Amino acid sequence: MTARLSVQELSVRFPLRGGRTVAAVTGVSFDLDPGECLALVGESGCGKSVLASALLGLLPGNARVGGAALLDGLDLLTAGEKELARRVRGRRIALIPQSPASHLTPVRTVRSQMEETVRELTGAGGPKLRGAAEAAAERAEFPADHLDRYPHQLSGGLAQRAATALALVGEAPLLIADEPTTGLDRDLVDRTADELRRHVDAGRGLLVITHDLAAAERIADRVAVMYAGRIVELTGAASFFGAPGPRHPYARGLLEALPERSFTPIPGMPPELDALPAGCAFAPRCDRATGDCAAVPALAGSRAGAVACHHAYSHAPETADA
Amino acid sequence: MPEPISGPTHEPLPEPIPGPTREPVPGPATGSALEMRGVTAGYDRRAPVLHGASLTVGDGEAVGLLGPSGCGKSTLARVAALLHRPRAGTVRLAGRMAYGFRHRAPRELRTTVGVVFQQPRLAADPRLTLADLIAEPLRATGRRAEAPGRLPALAASVGLGGDLLARRPHEVSDGQLQRACLARALVLRPRLLICDEMTAMLDASTTAALVAAVEEYRREHGTALLAVGHDRVLLERWCDRTVDFGALLPR
Numbered sequence: 029m030t031a032r033l034s035v036q037e038l039s040v041r042f043p044l045r046g047g048r049t050v051a052a053v054t055g056v057s058f059d060l061d062p063g064e065c066l067a068l069v070g071e072s073g074c075g076k077s078v079l080a081s082a083l084l085g086l087l088p089g090n091a092r093v094g095g096a097a098l099l100d101g102l103d104l105l106t107a108g109e110k111e112l113a114r115r116v117r118g119r120r121i122a123l124i125p126q127s128p129a130s131h132l133t134p135v136r137t138v139r140s141q142m143e144e145t146v147r148e149l150t151g152a153g154g155p156k157l158r159g160a161a162e163a164a165a166e167r168a169e170f171p172a173d174h175l176d177r178y179p180h181q182l183s184g185g186l187a188q189r190a191a192t193a194l195a196l197v198g199e200a201p202l203l204i205a206d207e208p209t210t211g212l213d214r215d216l217v218d219r220t221a222d223e224l225r226r227h228v229d230a231g232r233g234l235l236v237i238t239h240d241l242a243a244a245e246r247i248a249d250r251v252a253v254m255y256a257g258r259i260v261e262l263t264g265a266a267s268f269f270g271a272p273g274p275r276h277p278y279a280r281g282l283l284e285a286l287p288e289r290s291f292t293p294i295p296g297m298p299p300e301l302d303a304l305p306a307g308c309a310f311a312p313r314c315d316r317a318t319g320d321c322a323a324v325p326a327l328a329g330s331r332a333g334a335v336a337c338h339h340a341y342s343h344a345p346e347t348a349d350a
Numbered sequence: 351m352p353e354p355i356s357g358p359t360h361e362p363l364p365e366p367i368p369g370p371t372r373e374p375v376p377g378p379a380t381g382s383a384l385e386m387r388g389v390t391a392g393y394d395r396r397a398p399v400l401h402g403a404s405l406t407v408g409d410g411e412a413v414g415l416l417g418p419s420g421c422g423k424s425t426l427a428r429v430a431a432l433l434h435r436p437r438a439g440t441v442r443l444a445g446r447m448a449y450g451f452r453h454r455a456p457r458e459l460r461t462t463v464g465v466v467f468q469q470p471r472l473a474a475d476p477r478l479t480l481a482d483l484i485a486e487p488l489r490a491t492g493r494r495a496e497a498p499g500r501l502p503a504l505a506a507s508v509g510l511g512g513d514l515l516a517r518r519p520h521e522v523s524d525g526q527l528q529r530a531c532l533a534r535a536l537v538l539r540p541r542l543l544i545c546d547e548m549t550a551m552l553d554a555s556t557t558a559a560l561v562a563a564v565e566e567y568r569r570e571h572g573t574a575l576l577a578v579g580h581d582r583v584l585l586e587r588w589c590d591r592t593v594d595f596g597a598l599l600p601r
């Protein structure tokens with residue numbers, strides 16, 4: 029089974045006491061096809077985790093949501109909680125959590141957790157259950173001889189695989205991974221990214237939410253850069269990380285800040301989401317800002333590459349190393 | 351180099367321990383910022399995480415300590431920061447004995463080292479404003495009066511502007527909270543700053559900004575640095591030299 033996700037003009041607002049509003053996500057649109065990986069990158073607090081919660085129907089009750097998020101025609105934003113719990117979460121969309129350790133139950137073996145999830149999601153029972161749980165473990169390359177261990181007896185890598193195996197039990201065609209590599213060593217990052225990539229190559233769609241640009245480069249087909257709740261650039265991973273590079277000044281600054289590159293921070297800090305400036309939210313930090321930037325730039329372009337900036341870099345990068 | 355000490359008990363040390371253990375802090379200290387010899391430490395006496403590790407950080411020097419997670423480098427950082435007592439071996443800070451044979455760290459030595467951890471939300475008391483958080487070590491050492499004079503400039507040097515200081519941890523981002531934790535680590539003007547995976551949870555720009563703030567501060571004050579992490583590219587770019595954790599252990 030495959031699934032196509034189409035997010036259209038998604039906005040999430042949180043009202044605060046005193047009449048102020050947090051604009052966590054504003055006008056976000058993107059498509060995600062089967063067999064494709066989109067990496068959503070940006071700093072903490074840019075709205076990327078709120079976006080994931082919105083897609084999973086896990087926003088707190090006071091959130092006000094606008095727009096649509098269609099998964100094969102079903103609008104995830106308006107579907108009822110019962111529908112989401114019974115037919116969507118785990119079955120059509122699976123979440124690969126940020127910290128596997130906290131997602132696993134510490135007092136039960138991996139096998140017992142796998143079997144419970146298999147029973148819940150597939151209805152398998154009796155003698156079949158054991159085999160189905162083992163097959164599910166194998167899909168995430170979790171070694172069968174570790175199934176009878178408790179979570180604390182697993183290495184970080186194996187705990188991640190156990191959590192991934194649990195997420196994959198329902199054979200959901202769409203995966204959302206929230207910061208799957210945070211706190212992992214570089215070779216474990218690479219391995220985790222490669223394992224996730226295998227599921228993409230097997231035809232699943234994958235939305236990876238991360239601040240780790242190296243992980244995004246390794247796994248993604250396309251990259252969406254979020255700043256202050258909006259997507260400011262959405263483009264192919266090869267052109268983003270390679271030539272000609274990002275076109276949005278923020279995206280460019282983020283990439284240039286890497287120690288592999290110029291290691292120079294973007295000056296200043298992102299704006300507060302409850303007090304966004306009028307116009308382009310990056311303007312106070314942007315060295316290309318002009319009077320035009322008093323108007324919010326729309327995300328314009330094609331599927332091959334879109335950018336929201338009045339003075340985006342052209343395809344000949346001006347600051348590239350000679 | 352002295353033989354590293356192993357085993358569960360403190361053996362007499364192979365090198366003499368200078369001076370009485372309770373002398374007051376002398377004037378400007380001399381010697382290396384950090385000198386660890388044959389340090390064995392851990393939480394389970396039969397299976398120490400660290401076994402006979404030795405490491406020197408010269409005065410004003412920046413050393414990057416590289417290793418995979420679980421290798422013991424964070425335990426080493428906690429020993430160096432005087433937060434964890436080793437089972438064997440010696441630790442000197444700014445030339446003065448911190449841990450050794452029947453020797454506990456004198457209180458005053460704690461002010462010679464500042465430390466920043468990976469997860470600011472675990473390290474920061476959620477009830478304090480960022481200003482109180484940064485000033486906490488001053489209060490703990492009875493120097494609260496210095497806070498008004500020192501805080502604004504220190505906060506600005508880590509990129510925290512005025513109204514952020516009045517907020518509490520849940521009202522700021524991870525990056526902003528980590529900036530406050532860095533300022534707190536520096537507020538007593540330590541001779542040695544220890545950054546244990548300080549930027550592992552942060553985006554590229556915030557990482558570069560925090561490293562730039564540390565380096566600016568070190569240029570001005572000559573503070574030594576021990577940066578612990580797993581990102582080789584980052585630590586090689588940041589530090590004077592890097593060492594692999596395995597190289598600290600006896601062969």
Ligand code: SF4
Pocket residue numbers: 276277278308309310311312314315316317318320321325336337338339340
């Ligand atoms: S729209 Fe203007 S301020 Fe915003 S990123 Fe582009 S040039 Fe900079």
